Amino acid sequence: MADLSSTIAGIRSPNPFWLASAPPTDKLTNVVRAFKAGWGGVVWKTLGEDPPVVNVSSRYGAHLDTDRRLIGLNNIELISDRPLDVNLQEIIQVKRDFPDRAMVVSLMARMAEEAWAGLARKVEATGADGLELNLGCPHGMCERGMGSAIGQVPEMVEQVTRWVKNATRMPVIVKLTPNITNILWSAEAAKRAGADAVSLINTVNSIVAVDLDSMAPTPVVDGKGSHGGYCGPAVKPIALNMVAEIARNPDTRGLPISGIGGVTTWRDAAEFLALGATNVQVCTAAMTYGFKIVEDMIGGLSNWMDEKGYQTLDQLSGRAVCNVVNWNDLNMNFSTKAVIDPALCIDCGRCHIVCEDTSHQAIRIDQGEGRRVFTVVNEECVGCNLCSHICPVPDCITMVPEQNNLPYVTWPNDARNPMRVPEAAAE
Amino acid sequence: MTLIATLPTEDRPASPYADLTPPMTPVQALAESNRCLFCYDAPCVRACPTGIDIPAFIRSIATGNLKGAATTILSENIMGGTCGRVCPTETLCEQSCVRNRAEDRPVAIGRLQRHATDRLIDGEPAHPFPRAASTGKRVAVVGSGPAGLSCAHRLATLGHDVTVFEAKPKSGGLNEYGLAPYKMADDFAQREVAFILGVGGITVEHGRRLGADLSLEALRRDFDAVFLGLGLGGNNRLNIPGEERAGVEDATAFIERVRQAPPGQPPAVGRSVVVIGGGNTAIDAAIQAKRLGAEDVTLVYRRGRAQMGATPWEQELAQTEGVVLKTFAAPKDIGADGITFERTRLVDGTLAGTGETFTLQADMVLKAVGQKLSAEALDGLQLAGGKIAVDDAYRTTLAKVWAGGDCVGSGEDLTVQSVQDGKLAALSIHSHLSA
Numbered sequence: 038m039a040d041l042s043s044t045i046a047g048i049r050s051p052n053p054f055w056l057a058s059a060p061p062t063d064k065l066t067n068v069v070r071a072f073k074a075g076w077g078g079v080v081w082k083t084l085g086e087d088p089p090v091v092n093v094s095s096r097y098g099a100h101l102d103t104d105r106r107l108i109g110l111n112n113i114e115l116i117s118d119r120p121l122d123v124n125l126q127e128i129i130q131v132k133r134d135f136p137d138r139a140m141v142v143s144l145m146a147r148m149a150e151e152a153w154a155g156l157a158r159k160v161e162a163t164g165a166d167g168l169e170l171n172l173g174c175p176h177g178m179c180e181r182g183m184g185s186a187i188g189q190v191p192e193m194v195e196q197v198t199r200w201v202k203n204a205t206r207m208p209v210i211v212k213l214t215p216n217i218t219n220i221l222w223s224a225e226a227a228k229r230a231g232a233d234a235v236s237l238i239n240t241v242n243s244i245v246a247v248d249l250d251s252m253a254p255t256p257v258v259d260g261k262g263s264h265g266g267y268c269g270p271a272v273k274p275i276a277l278n279m280v281a282e283i284a285r286n287p288d289t290r291g292l293p294i295s296g297i298g299g300v301t302t303w304r305d306a307a308e309f310l311a312l313g314a315t316n317v318q319v320c321t322a323a324m325t326y327g328f329k330i331v332e333d334m335i336g337g338l339s340n341w342m343d344e345k346g347y348q349t350l351d352q353l354s355g356r357a358v359c360n361v362v363n364w365n366d367l368n369m370n371f372s373t374k375a376v377i378d379p380a381l382c383i384d385c386g387r388c389h390i391v392c393e394d395t396s397h398q399a400i401r402i403d404q405g406e407g408r409r410v411f412t413v414v415n416e417e418c419v420g421c422n423l424c425s426h427i428c429p430v431p432d433c434i435t436m437v438p439e440q441n442n443l444p445y446v447t448w449p450n451d452a453r454n455p456m457r458v459p460e461a462a463a464e
Numbered sequence: 465m466t467l468i469a470t471l472p473t474e475d476r477p478a479s480p481y482a483d484l485t486p487p488m489t490p491v492q493a494l495a496e497s498n499r500c501l502f503c504y505d506a507p508c509v510r511a512c513p514t515g516i517d518i519p520a521f522i523r524s525i526a527t528g529n530l531k532g533a534a535t536t537i538l539s540e541n542i543m544g545g546t547c548g549r550v551c552p553t554e555t556l557c558e559q560s561c562v563r564n565r566a567e568d569r570p571v572a573i574g575r576l577q578r579h580a581t582d583r584l585i586d587g588e589p590a591h592p593f594p595r596a597a598s599t600g601k602r603v604a605v606v607g608s609g610p611a612g613l614s615c616a617h618r619l620a621t622l623g624h625d626v627t628v629f630e631a632k633p634k635s636g637g638l639n640e641y642g643l644a645p646y647k648m649a650d651d652f653a654q655r656e657v658a659f660i661l662g663v664g665g666i667t668v669e670h671g672r673r674l675g676a677d678l679s680l681e682a683l684r685r686d687f688d689a690v691f692l693g694l695g696l697g698g699n700n701r702l703n704i705p706g707e708e709r710a711g712v713e714d715a716t717a718f719i720e721r722v723r724q725a726p727p728g729q730p731p732a733v734g735r736s737v738v739v740i741g742g743g744n745t746a747i748d749a750a751i752q753a754k755r756l757g758a759e760d761v762t763l764v765y766r767r768g769r770a771q772m773g774a775t776p777w778e779q780e781l782a783q784t785e786g787v788v789l790k791t792f793a794a795p796k797d798i799g800a801d802g803i804t805f806e807r808t809r810l811v812d813g814t815l816a817g818t819g820e821t822f823t824l825q826a827d828m829v830l831k832a833v834g835q836k837l838s839a840e841a842l843d844g845l846q847l848a849g850g851k852i853a854v855d856d857a858y859r860t861t862l863a864k865v866w867a868g869g870d871c872v873g874s875g876e877d878l879t880v881q882s883v884q885d886g887k888l889a890a891l892s893i894h895s896h897l898s899a
């Protein structure tokens with residue numbers, strides 16, 4: 038059976054599934070329940086200087102599918118609203134009771150060395166395994182000069198990271214905000230300052246929905262709403278890209294990454310790992326289903342690794358990074374065509390109409406015995422994949438590469454490119 | 465025969481008039497509507513005699529646009545409420561649903577249809593289809609059943625003035641008098657009639673029967689067009705000894721009695737009831753007798769289950785309700801307290817008696833062996849196969865006279881087919897009147 042034990046920035050945990058800093062890790066009761074359920078580690082809900090913040094009532098908004106499945110969640114909560122000392126005492130107790138689990142504590146403070154250093158030293162005294170710097174919260178806290186207000190300025194990311202590194206011997210993970218132009222700038226800043234790892238993404242700035250009766254963004258607080266932080270399944274693609282950017286960029290390559298954003302299944306986790314993450318953090322999935330979901334995350338990842346022959350997470354981590362390239366490095370001569378399996382087809386006609394209305398008019402309908410037969414016209418099909426994605430039956434439409442025996446040619450070298458660099462290395 | 469139902473009241477349905485299939489809850493409708501794949505040129509639509517845009521209305525349910533869903537349904541089928549309740553969906557739209565192919569379970573189109581239309585019919589103050597400017601043309605519609613009302617409604621929206629002549633004291637035809645109460649609970653037929661008439665421009669005259677004070681000739685003279693939605697007034701007979709005995713009754717008459725009984729005072733049924741026939745009406749009557757407290761209800765059909773007009777789903781429903789199905793037995797003689805059958809079998813597709821007989825005890829016998837057109841007062845109209853002959857545009861052989869519904873041979877004798885006939889005949893009449 039695959040070994041799921043994981044180490045990031047020197048912090049060990051029995052499996053790579055941590056709970057992200059958020060309500061699931063807000064206090065002892067939750068964290069004990071999480072550890073009993075099997076989570077490998079937690080990042081404690083962000084702590085700040087006393088007095089604690091005060092939250093508003095009505096805090097979450099949701100992006101739901103028509104069948105009420107949660108696609109994304111948004112929140113306008115601030116950091117921990119409990120006294121610092123209460124949190125620290127609970128951290129001491131939980132770490133003592135669960136010594137094998139990772140206990141990382143998230144911090145946020147104003148742009149002042151004594152604030153960050155003071156918090157770091159207090160946490161170090163608890164016996165916690167490490168720190169995570171919350172430089173990402175895109176609502177509320179940023180209006181007080183914290184969270185994303187710091188994370189959006191690379192120089193400030195670097196400065197805060199240095200202050201904390203100087204104040205503690207604990208590993209420091211810098212949590213990055215996605216609400217920036219280029220994730221590499223803040224990742225490089227963290228690396229320059231000696232961060233032991235980065236974690237990403239924090240929530241995406243958003244208005245998740247509008248209450249059409251009160252005519253206000255949700256969550257509605259007495260008739261008004263504010264922008265909030267978006268997370269859950271919908272943000273996974275954004276997070277994957279940012280993780281991959283850091284993993285493949287020469288300046289940041291090798292910086293350990295804790296992958297966050299929409300992890301809901303073991304498969305999501307495997308994808309983050311493949312793109313270079315060392316472990317993953319989860320918030321929304323736990324807030325949607327409770328802590329028990331970690332069982333299938335662990336079991337599913339383990340079974341899949343066995344099936345694929347990966348014995349440790351190290352063997353898996355980063356396996357897909359070399360295949361993430363710029364568009365200009367793709368093979369212009371590659372061609373793939375949709376193929377429909379008539380035995381699996383249930384006759385819904387969706388592939389035809391989407392190709393007909395919105396793509397390349399490449400799916401023909403013939404009248405078969407009591408049902409329609411759908412066939413891809415190879416000459417028209419550009420291999421866009423649309424039909425294979427929208428077909429309701431798994432594996433009914435597959436994409437089959439053509440054997441055209443053409444060489445790998447990228448756009449810069451393609452004869453059709455008017456800006457083509459004349460090929461120096463022509464054979 | 466003495467009629468005393470004996471089934472312990474504890475084992476009877478709370479009300480024999482209650483919905484057999486309850487309406488969907490909003491949560492059920494949400495879950496079920498999300499199963500629809502929004503098919504292109506959907507097979508279910510092709511299987512609906514009225515061509516309702518099923519994926520469109522189901523998507524509207526899923527997005528919370530219930531009014532839009534109802535309007536989509538009613539624009540093709542003004543009796544979408546009744547059809548959602550009584551259509552044999554398992555042989556129509558739901559049989560064609562692509563969800564059957566991989567999952568063996570279609571989208572519950574009929575129940576969703578009821579869900580959408582109920583809300584509009586119960587709650588919407590304004591009629592969803594406004595009338596066009598008056599054309600000044602007057603159309604007579606004979607019969608206020610599904611064909612007649614569908615035709616009248618469509619004509620009214622197109623700006624014509626319609627007078628409906630109805631023999632019975634209430635409108636609705638079979639919806640009011642012929643469908644089992646458990647399909648049309650809470651007086652739905654009358655609520656639907658009120659909704660349909662809400663469009664305006666339709667006057668219903670009750671107690672007006674063709675052949676009594678009403679002649680086809682006069683109608684043709686006094687109106688710009690005439691539509692006949694007469695239904696099938698006559699019942700086939702068994703033509704066996706004892707058919708006139710007390711306790712022997714047409715199933716349609718029995719259902720009519722049940723439907724028209726004052727609430728809380730359903731008519732008495734026998735202890736042992738035998739229903740003869742194999743179609744919807746036979747099933748309706750058998751289930752209804754059972755729900756009213758009959759101890760034994762046996763439905764006897766002279767052919768096999770595969771040949772029954774009732775769908776397999778209906779047959780199973782009857783069995784679940786406690787009706788015993790007996791096949792390959794033809795009635796021979798009705799005695800004082802029993803009815804004698806001869807066993808039959810199919811020889812090369814033709815039914816043959818075997819000579820072997822058996823007797824079922826019965827204190828109530830319900831005959832459901834088919835209905836037929838009562839052809840009196842139809843002078844001058846050509847018939848075909850015992851029904852009024854019409855062309856593709858629902859024109860009869862008499863000028864200015866159209867016909868549709870069960871009295872013509874357009875398709876199966878189903879409510880939904882009658883609604884379609886009425887709608888298409890109205891469009892045909894309209895193009896004639898606008899020419």
Ligand SMILES: Cc1cc2nc3c(=O)[nH]c(=O)nc-3n(C[C@H](O)[C@H](O)[C@H](O)COP(=O)(O)O)c2cc1C
Nearest residue numbers: 057058059083112171239268269298299319320321
């Ligand atoms: C209600 C709520 C509160 C959160 N509070 C914090 C916080 O205090 N500190 C922090 O670093 N991230 C916070 N987050 C962000 C999460 O830790 C995580 O980065 C984000 O939700 C993306 O992961 P997910 O898609 O698994 O939810 C919060 C998220 C939610 C939903």
Ligand code: SF4
Nearest residue numbers: 382383385386388428
């Ligand atoms: S989308 Fe899939 S199931 Fe539907 S018609 Fe096309 S191939 Fe068949």
Ligand code: SF4
Nearest residue numbers: 392418419421422424
């Ligand atoms: S891959 Fe794209 S172009 Fe080809 S058939 Fe499918 S939808 Fe059409």
Ligand code: SF4
Nearest residue numbers: 500501503508561562
């Ligand atoms: S066939 Fe079934 S899934 Fe397709 S549109 Fe009709 S109801 Fe929906």
